[in-house]
Amino acid sequence: xxxxxxxxxxxxxxxxxxxxxxxxxxxxxxxxxxxxxxxxxxxxxxxxxxxxxxxxxxxxxxxxxxxxxxxxxxxxxxxxxxxxxxxxxxxxxxxxxxxxxxxxxxxxxxxxxxxxxxxxxxxxxx
Numbered sequence: 001x002x003x004x005x006x007x008x009x010x011x012x013x014x015x016x017x018x019x020x021x022x023x024x025x026x027x028x029x030x031x032x033x034x035x036x037x038x039x040x041x042x043x044x045x046x047x048x049x050x051x052x053x054x055x056x057x058x059x060x061x062x063x064x065x066x067x068x069x070x071x072x073x074x075x076x077x078x079x080x081x082x083x084x085x086x087x088x089x090x091x092x093x094x095x096x097x098x099x100x101x102x103x104x105x106x107x108x109x110x111x112x113x114x115x116x117x118x119x120x121x122x123x124x125x126x
């Protein structure tokens with residue numbers, strides 16, 4: 001099991017009956033600047049990121065890239081997809097951009113590790 005799966009499982013065990021049916025657990029990373037706020041880009045909360053951007057001091061807060069193996073991506077993607085998340089929501093949960101998730105998804109489909117999410121409806125004969 002990967003970290004995301006373990007964390008989601010631990011949250012479900014902890015919250016147990018407090019999670020109403022049909023709802024899912026969303027795990028948000030805390031900001032490094034204000035631990036009581038959700039983290040945005042570069043580990044900063046939204047207001048601190050905006051302030052650093054305006055002041056030109058974003059270089060002090062380096063980007064942290066998530067390096068994920070294809071097998072880990074496939075496992076995370078299948079788990080989140082089975083819980084009903086869209087690709088945009090999956091990107092948000094994995095800390096990736098939508099285009100990066102789509103590219104990784106298509107690479108996994110080509111490699112035969114994932115099946116397509118949906119198929120197009122057949123065209124009607126004229």
